[in-house]
Amino acid sequence: MSFVPYLSFNGQAREALTAYAQIFGATDLQLMAFSDAPPETAPPETAPPGTAPAGAAPAGAEKLIMHGQFSAGGSTLMAADMPGNPPDGMASPSVFHGAANAETAARVFAALSERGQIILPLGQTFWSPCFGMLKDRFGTTWMITLAA
Template identity: 50%
Template sequence: MLGRERYKIMHANFRIGESLLMASDGECAGEPEFAGVSLSISPPDEAEAKRLFDALLEGGEVILPLGKTFWSPAFGMLKDRFGLSWMINVV
C-alpha cells in the first residue's frame, strides 16, 4: 500500500452476542472526525478495564484517567490513535 492508505483499516469485525458488527475506513478523504460518538465497553472487573484502557490508549490520549467513581470501581475515557472516543466502565 502506498501513502496514507497503509494506516487505514481495510476490514474489522466485532461480535456482540449473536450480532456481527463490521467496519472499515472506506474511501474517506482527509482526516476522519468522530465528533458526537463514543463507544463504551463494560469489562467484568478492574484488571480487565485497565488492560483494555491501556491497549486502546496506545498512540492515543487520555480524556479522563481510569479510576473509581461513585457509580463504578473503574471508569475512564480516552481517544484512541484513530481519534475515536472510548468509555471503559466496570458495572
C-alpha cells in the same frame, strides 16, 4: 433489538479493526476490501460524475476496507473506510465497553490508550468503581467501565 457501532475511518480501518480485535480477544475478524467487490459494481460509463454504486472503489482506494467486523463477548463492532468522504475526526459517539472485571478494564484501557490521549484516567468515580475515557490513536473515543 440490538444496536451495533459502525465506525468510519479515512484509510485506517484495517489497522484499527486488527488492533481492536486483538485487544478484545476476537477470533473472527472479517475484512472486505473495496477490491473484493465484484466487477459488476463498478460505476457504469453513463453514471453522473461523482456517483458510484455501493462497493465501487474510488481510484486508488482498492485496498481500503469496504466493510469489516468482529465479535467479542457477545457484541459486534463494525467499521469501514470512507474514501473521498473523510469523517470529521471520528466525531461520532463514543464506544462504551463494560469489562467483566477491573483487571480486564485496566488491560483494555492501557491497550487502547497506547499512542492515544487519555481524557479521564481509569479510576473510581461516584457512579462506578472503575471508569475512564480515552481517544485512541485512530481517533475513536472509548468509555471503559465495569459491566453492570
